[in-house]
Amino acid sequence: MSRYRFVIVAAVLVVFVAVGAYLLFGNKSSGPQIVTINVTVTGGTSMKPPDLSAHHNDTVTINITSDTDGEVHLHGYDIAFEAKAGQVVSQTFKAVNTGDFPIEWESTSTELGHLIVNP
Amino acid sequence: MFASGIALHGFGLRYDLPAPLYWYLFAAAGVVVISFVLVVVFAGEQVGAKAVQYPRRAAPSLLPLARSPLPRGVGGTVGVLTLLAIIVTGLFGSANAALNPAEYLVWIFFWVGTVILSGLVGNLWYLFNPWTAMYDLITRVVRLGPVWKLPDVGVWPAAAAYFAFACLELTSGMANRPWVVAILAIAYTALTLAGMILFGRDEWLEHCEGFTVLFGIVGRFSPLEAERDTTGAITAVYIRPWGVGLLKPSPTGWDRVFFVILMLSTLAFDGILATPAWQDFNITLEPLWLPMGPWGFFVVRTLGMTLLTVAFLLVFIAFIEMVVFFGNRKVDLVATATGFALTLVPIALVYNAAHYYSYFVIQSQAFIPLLNDPLGKGWHLLPAVAGIQPSFALAQASTVWFIQIVLIVGGHVIAVYLSHLRAGERFRTAQRALLSQYPMLVLMVTYTMTSLLILAQSTTKAGCVGLAFRSRRLRRARGSFPEPRLARTWGQRCPEEALSLFRAWTLHDLGVARDADRHHRRPLPRQRPHAAARPVGIRRPAAHASRPFPRHGRSPRTHSRRADDHRARPSSGHRGGGDDLVAPAPAI
Numbered sequence: 001m002s003r004y005r006f007v008i009v010a011a012v013l014v015v016f017v018a019v020g021a022y023l024l025f026g027n028k029s030s031g032p033q034i035v036t037i038n039v040t041v042t043g044g045t046s047m048k049p050p051d052l053s054a055h056h057n058d059t060v061t062i063n064i065t066s067d068t069d070g071e072v073h074l075h076g077y078d079i080a081f082e083a084k085a086g087q088v089v090s091q092t093f094k095a096v097n098t099g100d101f102p103i104e105w106e107s108t109s110t111e112l113g114h115l116i117v118n119p
Numbered sequence: 120m121f122a123s124g125i126a127l128h129g130f131g132l133r134y135d136l137p138a139p140l141y142w143y144l145f146a147a148a149g150v151v152v153i154s155f156v157l158v159v160v161f162a163g164e165q166v167g168a169k170a171v172q173y174p175r176r177a178a179p180s181l182l183p184l185a186r187s188p189l190p191r192g193v194g195g196t197v198g199v200l201t202l203l204a205i206i207v208t209g210l211f212g213s214a215n216a217a218l219n220p221a222e223y224l225v226w227i228f229f230w231v232g233t234v235i236l237s238g239l240v241g242n243l244w245y246l247f248n249p250w251t252a253m254y255d256l257i258t259r260v261v262r263l264g265p266v267w268k269l270p271d272v273g274v275w276p277a278a279a280a281y282f283a284f285a286c287l288e289l290t291s292g293m294a295n296r297p298w299v300v301a302i303l304a305i306a307y308t309a310l311t312l313a314g315m316i317l318f319g320r321d322e323w324l325e326h327c328e329g330f331t332v333l334f335g336i337v338g339r340f341s342p343l344e345a346e347r348d349t350t351g352a353i354t355a356v357y358i359r360p361w362g363v364g365l366l367k368p369s370p371t372g373w374d375r376v377f378f379v380i381l382m383l384s385t386l387a388f389d390g391i392l393a394t395p396a397w398q399d400f401n402i403t404l405e406p407l408w409l410p411m412g413p414w415g416f417f418v419v420r421t422l423g424m425t426l427l428t429v430a431f432l433l434v435f436i437a438f439i440e441m442v443v444f445f446g447n448r449k450v451d452l453v454a455t456a457t458g459f460a461l462t463l464v465p466i467a468l469v470y471n472a473a474h475y476y477s478y479f480v481i482q483s484q485a486f487i488p489l490l491n492d493p494l495g496k497g498w499h500l501l502p503a504v505a506g507i508q509p510s511f512a513l514a515q516a517s518t519v520w521f522i523q524i525v526l527i528v529g530g531h532v533i534a535v536y537l538s539h540l541r542a543g544e545r546f547r548t549a550q551r552a553l554l555s556q557y558p559m560l561v562l563m564v565t566y567t568m569t570s571l572l573i574l575a576q577s578t579t580k581a582g583c584v585g586l587a588f589r590s591r592r593l594r595r596a597r598g599s600f601p602e603p604r605l606a607r608t609w610g611q612r613c614p615e616e617a618l619s620l621f622r623a624w625t626l627h628d629l630g631v632a633r634d635a636d637r638h639h640r641r642p643l644p645r646q647r648p649h650a651a652a653r654p655v656g657i658r659r660p661a662a663h664a665s666r667p668f669p670r671h672g673r674s675p676r677t678h679s680r681r682a683d684d685h686r687a688r689p690s691s692g693h694r695g696g697g698d699d700l701v702a703p704a705p706a707i
Contacts (some may be wrong), residue, residue, distance in 0.1 A: 005160045010154050013532065016149045023145060024517045050517045056515070076134050078508065096509035099134030119134065119517040 003109075017090040024119075032057040035095075041083065046103040050113035054095045058117075061092040074115060076101035079098060133478050136516045138523070143575040146524045149569050150531050153559055154269060157535050162553050170543030170552075173363035181356040185345060193560060194243070195252025201229070202249040204493075209301025213495030216295035223486040225300050231290070231475045232483065234337055235688045238361075242338025244330055250311040255321055265319035273374035280329030280382055289392070291422035327421055332378060339364040339461070339467055362465045362533040366540060378462040380435055383467045383566070384428040390474055390573035397423065435450040435460065438562040445547040446555035455545055459559060462538040466563065469530025470570040473523040477514040484509035523574055531567045535560060544639050581631040 015048070037060045040048045054060045064072055066083035073080050076097055081089045095117045103112045184190065201224055216222045220455035222308040237243045257263065293299045314323040324331040344357040369375065391397050408415030439456045457577060484507065491505040492498045499505070538559045563679060 008160050009153075009532070011156060012153055013528070015530060016153065017525055020149070021521060022146060023141065024521045024524075075132065097134075098136065098516040099511070099514075100136050101134055102132075116136065119515060 002058035032059065034059045036061045040062045041072060044068050044070050044108060045110055047103065047112035051116060052113065053116045053118065056095060056098050056117060056119050058095045060093065060095050061090060063088050063090045072108040072112065075100060075103045121266050130195055134389055135477055138575040142520050143571055144425030146527060146571050147568055150564060153528060153532060153687060154535055154564055158560065161539050166543045166547060166552055168544060168550055170540050171366040173359060173366060175357040175359035178356045178358050185353045185356050190246055194246025198247035198249035199252050202308065205304050206301045208493050209297040212297055214297065216297060218489065218495050219297040220489045221297045221300050221488065222295060223482065226294065227479060227482045231479045235472045237334055237337045238340045241341045241343035242334050250308060253312060254315045263316050265322065266317045269318040270327060273372050274332050274378055275374050276327035277329045277332040277371065278374060281333055281381060283426065284329060285469045285681065286421055289389055290417055290424055293417055298360045300626045336464060339367065340464055362537055365461040365464055365537055370458060371454040373453060376456045376460045379464060380432045381428055383463060384431040385424065386467055386471050387573065388427050394573060394576050423453065438558045441657065442555045443556035445558065446551050450545055458541050458545065461536060462534055464696065465530040465533040466566050466570065469526040473526045473574060476522055477519045480514040481509045482665055527567060527571060530565065534563050635685050
């Protein structure tokens with residue numbers, strides 16, 4: 001009897017883990033896409049839109065227009081945008097890391113917004 | 120790339136995404152279903168002492184290694200060198216936590232890594248403990264006998280030490296200051312060595328040294344077991360399933376119960392800091408802590424942690440009373456409570472691993488480039504590692520969520536099974552034992568659900584929305600709570616605000632603050648304009664950064680960006696960690 005008990009529990013656990021794996025890893029989004037996001041930074045203090053989102057493995061292009069000179073820094077991906085007043089600065093990268101990555105105005109470390117890369 | 124914004128636990132940024140709702144529902148359903156299966160399947164097992172006998176396999180091949188002095192020698196050397204590294208880099212390295220190896224060694228490798236590994240493999244602290252290594256080295260030269268006899272204090276002093284450490288990590292706001300970490304390491308080293316010399320090595324370790332007691336409990340979960348003879352020599356080594364070692368006879372007492380509950384509550388508190396419940400608590404107590412100025416942050420958090428511990432303790436005792444009531448036998452309440460408290464340890468350990476998993480994976484890699492220039496002096500000791508960027512391969516959101524589910528459910532199964540065996544041992548008939556199980560099962564399901572909820576909710580950044588939402592009025596004006604946008608924007612600055620207040624306080628206290636009088640003129644947070652009017656916030660403009668700023672009363676050193684902070688990544692698109700250097704608060 002004792003042996004069957006462990007078999008039953010093990011079977012339930014295996015089913016649970018398998019279903020969990022399917023839920024989390026299975027049928028993901030429709031493959032990598034090309035995402036272009038236009039962002040406006042005002043005064044080195046705020047950003048519109050504040051939350052940028054993309055999916056895993058998307059090719060993301062961020063175009064930043066700022067009204068002041070300075071640097072916008074995307075954490076996690078460690079990408080710098082050298083903004084010049086009135087000009088558009090672009091960076092293109094592949095969203096290989098999932099997570100919630102802060103975007104900062106570098107010189108004052110002011111948080112402007114976030115890039116959220118969903119799985 | 121890692122900002123020096125302190126996270127709530129120690130230091131370091133986290134990039135976790137909040138888990139999706141279906142994740143939580145699936146995991147919660149799994150926990151309930153599996154608990155039900157376990158109860159049905161294991162109903163009517165053995166009772167009495169036989170119930171807690173567990174299978175184990177002798178591992179004679181490990182015996183020679185276990186008996187040789189080699190593991191202790193190597194482990195002790197590693198431990199002592201690590202302690203030295205923490206002290207040296209903490210005192211003389213970069214003031215920026217993200218660039219100081221001391222922070223990584225203490226909060227990532229020791230506090231997260233060693234605990235998780237000890238649960239997985241075996242009590243590593245036994246090998247790495249630098250203080251026993253030092254003591255053993257000293258006693259080779261000088262004979263040291265205990266001078267005094269330690270009074271019968273149980274493990275209360277160890278619990279106090281552990282609580283103090285948890286305060287440093289979670290409530291002090293000082294954990295991301297390398298010099299604080301280094302000085303406390305020196306102080307604790309002195310205390311432990313003095314204690315071992317005055318009261319006897321093992322006496323002190325087993326009753327007063329918080330980490331030894333903690334790792335002793337964690338080690339019970341591990342699959343390695345050593346049997347010793349009366350002289351302490353190892354006679355046999357066994358391998359056992361994870362967790363069952365918690366069923367081994369243990370000294371009983373409320374001090375032990377308290378210690379286990381403290382493990383659970385401090386762990387939970389780290390997660391709770393990031394939940395709306397905590398933010399509500401914070402807002403409610405605003406009138407209490409705001410007038411305290413620099414102390415407020417510390418007081419409100421310590422109070423929260425203390426209350427949580429008390430709540431955990433009361434809930435646990437209530438459930439144990441129920442267990443005993445249903446078990447219907449005159450059992451020793453203290454012994455029963457100790458036995459059942461230990462069965463909760465698996466849930467705490469897996470929660471610990473699930474909570475820290477992605478943080479550990481990413482931050483442990485961020486440590487590697489620091490080897491090139493551990494003291495932040497512009498050295499190039501290992502140029503090959505200087506450009507290493509953390510890989511997210513093992514920390515992608517789906518992977519993290521999957522690992523969390525597996526860990527949480529696995530730990531829950533182990534805990535329920537252990538408490539089932541424990542009930543069999545405590546109570547006379549199988550039926551009674553089963554009945555007594557239900558309260559414990561409810562407690563465990565509740566605890567696991569709470570862990571899941573905390574994991575699902577916590578994004579570290581939202582962790583101090585309470586400080587950001589300065590009044591209920593504002594909160595109402597902003598609509599539903601927590602409003603994620605606001606949480607994110609405000610979140611990270613809060614710890615730094617507290618930190619800058621602390622820094623002001625410390626410097627003021629040490630008499631080295633440059634403009635100490637201005638400290639009193641600084642408006643309290645509530646008086647400051649809200650929202651967009653306070654955008655630059657807590658991280659100071661870099662203009663302030665170049666001000667010479669005496670740190671800890673030592674020679675003035677600037678916190679401005681130094682050239683060497685850029686050492687790591689030469690290309691303009693990739694920035695070195697130092698770029699995130701937070702300018703220090705001007706002496707306020």
